[in-house]
Amino acid sequence: MSFNSANKTILIAPLNWGLGHATRCIPIIKALQENNYIPIIASDGAALELLKKEFPYIQTLKLPSYRIEYAKNGENFKWKLLKNFPTILKAIWKEEKKVRKWIKKYDIDGIISDNRLGVFSKKIPSVYLTHQLNVMSGNTTWFSSFLHRQIIKKHKECWVPDVSEKLNLTGKLGHIVKPDFNLKYIGPLSRLHKKEVTKVYDLMIILSGPEPQRSVLEEKLKNEIGKHKGNIVFIQGIVEKEQKKDQIENVTYYNFMNSKQLEQTFNESELVLCRSGYTTIMDLAQLGKKAFFIPTPGQYEQEYLAKKLKEEGLVPYAKQDLFCIENLNEIDNYKGLNPFETTNNWAILFEIFEK
Template sequence: MVHRVYFSVCGEGYGHSSRDMAIANELTRAGALVLMGSYGYVLDRLNKSFNVIEVEREFEMVGNHGSFDLRATISRSKNTAFHISRIIQDEKKAMEDFNATCVVADGRSAAVFAAFKLGIPCVIITNQTSIAPFFNECTFFLRLIGKPVEFTLKTMTALAEEVLIPDFPPPHTVCLNTLSRSHHTMKKQRFIGPAISVNNENERLNAPYDIKRPFILTLLGGHSFRLPIFEGILKIADRFVDLNFVIFTGFRSDKIPGNVRVLEFAEDISPYMRAAELIITQAGHSTAMEILTLGKPALIIPDKGQIEQESNAARMRELGICETLDYASLEPEHLFEKIHTLLSDVRFREKAERYSEMAKKMKGPKKAADIILELSDRILCY
């Protein structure tokens, strides 16, 4: 008998798929068959390594000049709520056609309900078991709308066999402030450690041969509101005479200092992260776990209004492995001071390396795979 594991993956951002791919790779190595369900560019990403099936989007996150717009997100997603029964039925059919023996839901509620209907063991992968932080500073109307969302989250947790948190256990948890304090939820949560695909056993493995070392890596993408970070680095780069800067972004400039390299795309960013002296980036949870697993000091600049990123950044600063900046204080001189502090104070690197060792010992992807296989075996053993 073969373990058949069905993943239902949220297609908003790369974070969900990154950790699911790491776990799925472990399952494949153990001889399990894996089917990935998602949509959009994440589906295309998953299709390069796994068998895939397209599923319908449950909700769409909406931004407003770089800030997360909760009202617009709820408004745009309300029509989907009327079709959730159909989405659940589609997920149920996918599980039946695949003959799934275990289901992994990452950011997808429909998969949890479908698995429950079929009696298939279900595991939730998440770094957030409470949405309360998103509503703390909202109007009464939005807090009222948030109640059924919170109820759905609690129901999902109740129906799942396990809730796997791909993070360090307390007091080292980065996503601590977005986890529920309900005993009903806490008893289901298991901290497995970071679940990332980056191999940190050999730093020179697939190292970027065309980049002069040492270098600072900056990950910006093309969102227009991040332009001040790009411009700030260009203004202060030549003050670091012994360092190079590698910036992944869609931005362009006619005034690029000699020690700055601007790149638009890489199929795999991990070799650059592994080889960098310092990483400048946002604070998505998967990115935070990659930084900690690789043992790299970081300058974290959370996107404005992204409460999860702001929370992650604050926790990473508390853990002593990063400095932070916000857009209100994003001036070239402040940028220079933060980078200089991170490079000159060895405590940041020492603390980051301790977390890297902790991540290696926890073996998050393998731990998650073992839990999934154990649940699947409850079906297969009959």
């Protein structure tokens, strides 16, 4: 435990793009509490609602929405994002304005921004959390990566939730030659823990990410899983006020799960079918699970990670429009993911807020 924090207040702000940014902030929020800091959570949409459920006694603040949406046709995702760019810029400007007010109003001593581009201050120590030192965008990767690094350089430190060694999870996403900013690899982050429990489900399906692609995949999988024998748990990734549970033949449906339920269900499941989002990959590695990936169409990062892990003989994948339930038989030919032997010294990492 830190003896220097003197109950300093830290604003932690994850991006609302799927649920991954929010969930990987959960272990950081817990570490802040354990080291005598007072976290304030800021986000919007489903990410904020999830964190409210996880931490009902922590103060939360609402940030402007970036209104990130996927195109129905994955090939058009980049162009839809560019079309929405003015909306995103406006949200970032509003974000900066709100943060300036909040620093004074709530006496904030430090900031941890998980890919929130406008959550930053020169007046107090600011940390930027990201696994995307390179931002994949097809033939414009060099430009999107350059722009992102200009944001990173504004902060005192950049934390990458991966290891610096050759064997790592992010590959070229999270590793660059000669960074010109203060970079720290803090190890993969997961809110989950491995447990020895009796297996209940043959297959766990977990969805996440912005619409409409979440719904597109849900409908496709509902048609496919009728061919799969064995018990299935299907978590739809819809954060609502109340949890809903439905049983249809051999499939148990949940709209969402909290961390404790999710941890139990992961451990009770033999195989996992999911997107290849980086937070999900960190969770699978932490739990040592075997999985099958369906990358979000048009999202270059997920496509890159799925291809990387397949080439390393760890996890197979298929494109969304080509997936069929029989593809799951390929899992037996792959090793699966395993945890990294890393332990975070949070007290040392949080020293930035004592300077």
